[in-house]
Amino acid sequence: MALKGPKRYAIMPHRKTAPSTTDTSNDIILAPASSFTELGLDERVLRGIRDLGFEAPTPIQAKSLPYTLGGFDLVGQAQTGTGKTAAFLITIFQRLLKNPRKQGPLPRALIISPTRELTLQIEKEARDLGAHTGFSFAAVLGGIDYHRQAESLRSGTDIVVGTPGRLIDYLKQRTLKTDGIEILVIDEADRLLDMGFIKDLRFILKNLPPFNARQTLLFSATINFRVIEATYHYMKIPVEVSATPQTVVVDEVTHELVHIEHRKKFRFLLGLMEKIRGERALIFANTKSGVMMIKERLTENGFSASALTGDILQRKRIKLLERFMKGEITVLIATDVASRGLHIDDVGWIILYDLPQNAEDYVHRIGRTARAGKRGVAVSLVSEQDVYNIEPIEKLIGEKISYRIASDDELSPERESEKRAKKTQHPKKWGKGRDSRR
Numbered sequence: 001m002a003l004k005g006p007k008r009y010a011i012m013p014h015r016k017t018a019p020s021t022t023d024t025s026n027d028i029i030l031a032p033a034s035s036f037t038e039l040g041l042d043e044r045v046l047r048g049i050r051d052l053g054f055e056a057p058t059p060i061q062a063k064s065l066p067y068t069l070g071g072f073d074l075v076g077q078a079q080t081g082t083g084k085t086a087a088f089l090i091t092i093f094q095r096l097l098k099n100p101r102k103q104g105p106l107p108r109a110l111i112i113s114p115t116r117e118l119t120l121q122i123e124k125e126a127r128d129l130g131a132h133t134g135f136s137f138a139a140v141l142g143g144i145d146y147h148r149q150a151e152s153l154r155s156g157t158d159i160v161v162g163t164p165g166r167l168i169d170y171l172k173q174r175t176l177k178t179d180g181i182e183i184l185v186i187d188e189a190d191r192l193l194d195m196g197f198i199k200d201l202r203f204i205l206k207n208l209p210p211f212n213a214r215q216t217l218l219f220s221a222t223i224n225f226r227v228i229e230a231t232y233h234y235m236k237i238p239v240e241v242s243a244t245p246q247t248v249v250v251d252e253v254t255h256e257l258v259h260i261e262h263r264k265k266f267r268f269l270l271g272l273m274e275k276i277r278g279e280r281a282l283i284f285a286n287t288k289s290g291v292m293m294i295k296e297r298l299t300e301n302g303f304s305a306s307a308l309t310g311d312i313l314q315r316k317r318i319k320l321l322e323r324f325m326k327g328e329i330t331v332l333i334a335t336d337v338a339s340r341g342l343h344i345d346d347v348g349w350i351i352l353y354d355l356p357q358n359a360e361d362y363v364h365r366i367g368r369t370a371r372a373g374k375r376g377v378a379v380s381l382v383s384e385q386d387v388y389n390i391e392p393i394e395k396l397i398g399e400k401i402s403y404r405i406a407s408d409d410e411l412s413p414e415r416e417s418e419k420r421a422k423k424t425q426h427p428k429k430w431g432k433g434r435d436s437r438r
C-alpha cells in the first residue's frame, strides 16, 4: 500500500473522541489489516507472533499497525486487554529490523511505563514476541537491581523498557544514552502525562533525539484531550486511532455499583468473599492504609489475602504478583499500582472497596478482568463518601452503571480481634494522618 502522507488531524479542543480511521475528511486513510501476513512483516517478527498463538490482529492492532509501520506518530486508544502492547512491540521490531543501526551499541527503542510491574510485564512480552529478532532487552525500574540494570544498559541493549524515576537516574549519570533512540513508546500515556508524572516525562523527552528525528507512539485505554495537548511539543502531529470510539469498558465485564453505608462495607465484603471463595479476586482501595486495613481484617476472618502497595519492597511486590498470577494467592488487595496495564489471566472478580477519585482509574481497575475476550465481574462499593465520584465516571464511560442497594442479608458478621475491638471504640486511630494514594 502506497503511503502518500500521514492522516493528519488538527487538534481541536472540542473533540472528545479520536476520529475513526474511516473518516474521509483527511488526506490518507489506511485500511485496517485483516491479517498479520498482509502487513509485510519480517519473518522473524511473524514467527514470534505465531509462537504466541496470535491468529489475527486485534482491532487496535489492525487499525494502528498500517500507520505505525508506515512510520507515522500515533496516539492509540483501545479498551483494556485488547493487545496494545503487541501493537507497539511489533512496530518496534519491524522498524529496527528494517533500518540498519546508525549509532554504536546504543539503545534504539525506549518504552516508558508508569509502574514497575507493568514494566516487567512489557519486557516479558517483548522477550517472547521478539524471541527470533536477536534484539536485547533491558527493564529499568526502581527498587531492585541498581547495578545489574546499569550493567545491562552499558553492555549495549537495543530495547529499553522503564519507569520514569529510574530512567532519569540513569540518564543523569549517562548510563542510559539516548542518542540512538529511533522510536519512543509511552504506554498508559494519560497516566504518564498527568500531574504526577509530567515533570519527569518532560525531563526524559528533553533528553531524547528531537521528535522529528524519531517515531513516537502513545497508547492507553483512556486518552483525553489533555494527553494530546501535553504531547504537542514532543511529537509530530499524530494519527489518532481509536479502536472503540463508543465504549471505554469492554462488553465482557459486568459491572455494578452497590450502595452501602460506609460502616457496613467490610461486612458486605466478607459476605461477597464467602460467595466467591476460591475464585481469584483483586480488591482495590484508594489508600495504602485502606489496603492494609482490609488485609488485616480479612485475615482475622479466615481469608488469606495479600496486599500490594507502593510501600512494599520491590522484590516482594514482584513475588506477590507472580504468586497471584500462578494462582497461589487468590485474593490480592491493591492500590492503583496494580490498576494500570497488568494482564492477569482469569481474575474473575474485581472489587472496588472505594470508588477512585480519578474517573480514568475506574476504567483501568475494572479492566483487570475480562481481558482478551474473557468474562469478568466488577463490583464497586459505594458509600456516602463515594457517591460524588460516580458522575465523572459515568461521564467518562458514557453510560450509566447499573446499581442496587445492598440488603442486610448480604452482610456477614465480622470476627474482630481484641486489638481491633479496642480500635473500633476509638475509630480515629484508623487512617489517621495524611495518606498518599499509592
Ligand code: ADP
Binding pocket: 052, 053, 054, 055, 056, 057, 058, 061, 078, 079, 080, 081, 082, 083, 084, 085, 086, 341, 342, 343, 371, 372
Ligand atoms: P492492553 O490493550 O490492555 O495493553 P495487552 O497488550 O496486555 O492489553 O494484551 C492482553 C492480552 O492479549 C495479552 O495476553 C496478549 O498476549 C494478548 N494478545 C495480544 N494480541 C493478541 C492477538 N492478536 N491475538 C490474541 N491474543 C492477543
Ligand code: MG
Binding pocket: 084, 085, 187, 341
Ligand atoms: Mg497495556
